[in-house]
Amino acid sequence: MNQSTIGQIALPMGGSVQLQQLEFGRGSQILSVVSGLHGDEYNGLGACARLARFLRQVETQQTPYRLVGRVRLFSASNALALVTGERNWPVDQTDLNRLFPGYVAGEATQRLAHFIYEAVRSSRLCVAVHSGHELVEWPQARSFQDYPTGNQALATGLPLSWVQPREDLRQGSLEKTLQQQGVDCLLLTGGQAQQLDPGMAEQLQAGMVRLALHLGILHGPLLPPVHPPRQVRQVQVCLAERAGLWLPSVRxxxxxxxxxxxxxxxxxxxxxxxxxxxxxxxxxxxxxHIRPLVTQGSLLVRVAVV
Ligand SMILES: [Zn+2]
Incomplete structure (x- = not known):
């Protein structure tokens, strides 16, 4: 394991916020994992901690697996927001995932986006790990229409792999910016903001191990999925027609x-x-939707049509 600081944002009273990279293995093929872009989403951080421990065991030959490429982890990409538990950069409430490819001479978050983008743009595949914001998400991999990552999403073995409409790609997001530059990018999401669900972190970590096996970056025994993975092309959205108290009867x-x-x-x-x-x-x-109070138009439930 090689741990390095690839970017720093100096704080006014001294010290700095650091962007840390952990790298495992060697070779030209790189799988990058970015989590913590939103500081209130901890399942990605938990999944990356598990993955780092697993990859250290692989490197020290304590498992039947062998790395034949590189895995790079950027687990705490928005470290200050993770510490304060806020979705956005705490100083000015900027959403880091709207600022890619970033700007090296810009403000703190523009520079942070630049450091991350430069570090992942040479990857064969970049995985961005998120959790639901106002929603709790069943573990899923998301690829985008017209981009060739549908099979990679399925290879995670997560219960759902959703081919999202192209319009869902937000301007300035890591996933849109990378794909526009010809770098494959997948989103993994599961659970909800402000919570670390150990079972969810385990499922997301297993998804990334399956992906590394699928890409040929990791060699070793296959990990059978817990649920049969399903590709989803159609999603039904249920919205609130009135403001009120939301009492869901499903999970x-x-x-x-x-x-x-x-x-x-x-x-x-x-x-x-x-x-x-x-x-x-x-x-x-x-x-x-997990928040008790909703307003007209709130997204209550997404149903994966099968
Ligand atoms: Zn997020």
Missing amino acids: PGDLLLVQQSLGEVVDPLTGELLQLVSTKTSGYVMSL
């Missing part, structure tokens, strides 16, 4: 029948029923 990963109830929106003061929410199609609950 992520539930298999739904047509017209099945998903929950209700009620008046938080009187309890009056405002909206019965049900699904139009059968499928799996892939994302579920």
Whole structure:
């Protein structure tokens, strides 16, 4: 394992925020993993800590696996926000994942984006790990329409691999910027913000190990998936029609029948029923709104149509 600081942001009273890179193995093929772009998402950090421990064991020949390429981890890419538990850079609330490819002569977050982008742009594949923000996500890999990463998403062995519409790629995100430059990028997501779910971190880590095996960067025994992986091309979105208190009756990963109830929106003061929410199609609950209060238009449930 080679640990290095690849970028620093000096703080006004001394000290600095550092961008750390852990590198394992050698060779020209590189799998990069970026987590913690949003500082309130800890499942990626947990998954990367597990992956780093596993790769150290691989390097010291304590496992039947062998590295034949390189894995680079940028686990705490927005370190200051991870410490304070905020989604965005704490000083000016900038979303780091809207600033790629960054700017070396710019402000703190523009420079941070630049350091990350320069470090991952030579990768064969870059994986960005996230969690839900207002949603809790069933573990899933996301590729994008018109980009050739659908098979890599399936190779993670996570329960769902969603081919997202091209319009979902946000300007300035790491995934859009890399793919526009011809570098393959996948998103992995699972769980929710402000929580580290050990089981979720384990599933995401196993997904990255399967990906490294699929890419030929790691050699060794296959890891069978826990759930049969399914490619999702169609997603049904259920929105709140009224502001109110959201009382869901399903959980992520539930298999739904047509017209099945998903929950209700009620008046938080009187309890009056405002909206019965049900699904139009059968499928799996892939994302579920977790905050109790919703406003008109809030995304309540995403159903992966199967
Ligand atoms: Zn995120």
